[in-house]
Amino acid sequence: MATMDPLMILVVDDEPLVLRSLTCFFKAEGHDAHGASTLAEAVEVIESVDLDLVLADVNLPDGTSFKLLDKIKGHSPAPELVLMTGYGTIDDAVQAIKSGAADYVTKPLVDGELRMVVEKARRRRELRTESAALRPVAGEESDFGAVVANDPAMKQVLETTQTVADTHSTVLLTGESGTGKTLLARALHCNSSRCNGPFVEVACGALDDSLLESELFGHEAGAFTGAYQTRRGKFEEAHGGTIFLDEIATASPAMQVGLLRVIDDGCIERVGGTDTIRVDVRIVLATNRDLAREVEAGRFREDLYYRINVLPIRLPALRERPNDIPALARHFVRTFARQATSSVQDIAPEAMEVLTAYHWPGNVRELEHIIERGVLLAEGDRIEMSNLPEEIVEEAGNARTATVVPLKKAMEEPERRVILRALDRVGGNRDQAAELLGISRSTLFNKLRRLNINKAEARG
Numbered sequence: 001m002a003t004m005d006p007l008m009i010l011v012v013d014d015e016p017l018v019l020r021s022l023t024c025f026f027k028a029e030g031h032d033a034h035g036a037s038t039l040a041e042a043v044e045v046i047e048s049v050d051l052d053l054v055l056a057d058v059n060l061p062d063g064t065s066f067k068l069l070d071k072i073k074g075h076s077p078a079p080e081l082v083l084m085t086g087y088g089t090i091d092d093a094v095q096a097i098k099s100g101a102a103d104y105v106t107k108p109l110v111d112g113e114l115r116m117v118v119e120k121a122r123r124r125r126e127l128r129t130e131s132a133a134l135r136p137v138a139g140e141e142s143d144f145g146a147v148v149a150n151d152p153a154m155k156q157v158l159e160t161t162q163t164v165a166d167t168h169s170t171v172l173l174t175g176e177s178g179t180g181k182t183l184l185a186r187a188l189h190c191n192s193s194r195c196n197g198p199f200v201e202v203a204c205g206a207l208d209d210s211l212l213e214s215e216l217f218g219h220e221a222g223a224f225t226g227a228y229q230t231r232r233g234k235f236e237e238a239h240g241g242t243i244f245l246d247e248i249a250t251a252s253p254a255m256q257v258g259l260l261r262v263i264d265d266g267c268i269e270r271v272g273g274t275d276t277i278r279v280d281v282r283i284v285l286a287t288n289r290d291l292a293r294e295v296e297a298g299r300f301r302e303d304l305y306y307r308i309n310v311l312p313i314r315l316p317a318l319r320e321r322p323n324d325i326p327a328l329a330r331h332f333v334r335t336f337a338r339q340a341t342s343s344v345q346d347i348a349p350e351a352m353e354v355l356t357a358y359h360w361p362g363n364v365r366e367l368e369h370i371i372e373r374g375v376l377l378a379e380g381d382r383i384e385m386s387n388l389p390e391e392i393v394e395e396a397g398n399a400r401t402a403t404v405v406p407l408k409k410a411m412e413e414p415e416r417r418v419i420l421r422a423l424d425r426v427g428g429n430r431d432q433a434a435e436l437l438g439i440s441r442s443t444l445f446n447k448l449r450r451l452n453i454n455k456a457e458a459r460g
């Protein structure tokens with residue numbers, strides 16, 4: 001892939017070999033690449049060089065690279081942070097996205113994937129500079145057409161969402177990470193009459209308590225140390241549109257009170273201010289935690305819970321809607337093949353079987369990444385089984401043997417229990433036990449032998 005402008009890239013990894021090969025790769029592609037093997041070294045580079053992209057391993061000798069986010073945010077324009085995780089460490093990956101990293105990739109990385117990281121970072125930067133924060137969301141992602149739903153469970157979700165889209169109702173989207181809550185929140189907005197207004201997204205989990213309040217409600221000059229100027233909050237920014245409060249379970253007690261108020265009377269107060277400001281905002285919230293349990297544990301206000309739980313929409317985990325897997329996989333093949341101008345068009349049947357058998361702890365996001373990688377690795381016009389990560393293929397293999405071969409074995413234990421209970425009931429008399437079980441005496445004898453039930457056991 002031809003590079004347009006060279007980018008300034010920082011690679012952070014404590015494995016000397018990985019570090020060297022990544023920096024060499026980027027240099028060979030015509031970029032400027034720096035390397036760092038610790039957090040401290042990385043911070044030094046971030047502070048002295050204008051970077052476009054930081055590609056960092058999550059675990060470094062002096063801490064995790066989530067810490068780099070704060071350093072990066074201080075820069076304008078801020079470089080993109082893409083985190084590298086080991087395969088299967090989906091928690092790290094999820095936390096990476098939650099904490100505000102632009103993306104994550106799983107090691108080992110292949111050349112095509114590295115190019116894709118660069119191109120995506122470049123595209124995101126371009127988008128960010130083009131779009132002011134208040135620009136309404138537009139484009140491919142924005143309507144229900146972009147939400148793949150083939151499984152009845154997901155079709156039902158989509159139907160509900162469509163019905164409530166153009167209302168003022170507060171909607172609470174729940175579901176595991178990567179199930180499509182953010183995608184659906186955008187779709188809700190774009191299918192409402194507010195679609196020309198702003199869609200403002202707030203990652204509640206990415207900010208600390210004090211910041212979150214001022215982020216949402218704004219602050220007056222002098223409200224706290226460092227508040228030099230009066231600032232409008234996200235609610236004011238979202239006036240006439242939709243505010244999407246992601247990870248609502250992490251809202252501080254003070255923020256919860258503020259939210260109660262906006263939901264009740266549509267009014268907010270800036271931190272440190274006394275004026276009441278009226279806003280016209282539709283609220284969509286999301287969480288991957290069980291809010292009812294958070295209420296029970298005393299971490300979430302019960303009154304707020306009832307106010308926001310008016311229209312709960314639960315996104316099923318991907319493993320609960322297996323019929324979506326092939327449809328989503330093909331959708332992602334088309335998307336990534338187009339992006340990477342690749343000739344891949346489909347997925348081999350065995351590979352598809354593997355994808356359908358896997359339990360997808362990272363849900364649709366994980367599937368998306370696997371297909372992205374598959375498209376890059378594929379040599380022909382299909383993704384083959386060999387283009388999928390070993391762990392996934394292995395698990396599918398285990399699942400197949402677990403359900404087919406040991407089925408007979410799996411039935412032995414209940415069978416054994418039933419027979420022993422019958423024998424126990426009739427004091428070990430085999431004729432009576434056979435009658436009770438509705439089988440012949442000889443069948444019972446065969447079963448006793450096959451199940452290794454000895455005389456002592458049979459007498460109970």
Ligand SMILES: Nc1ncnc2c1ncn2[C@@H]1O[C@H](COP(=O)(O)OP(=O)(O)OP(=O)(O)O)[C@@H](O)[C@H]1O
Pocket residue numbers: 094097146147148149175176177178179180181182183184288328331364365368
């Ligand atoms: N039904 C779907 N059709 C097409 N793409 C989907 C679908 N569901 C999810 N995706 C894609 O999968 C990725 C993860 O979805 P999304 O970010 O909406 O998940 P989420 O539930 O908000 O996750 P988190 O809890 O981590 O924020 C996104 O790239 C999204 O576009």
Ligand SMILES: [Mg+2]
Pocket residue numbers: 181182183246
């Ligand atoms: Mg989300």
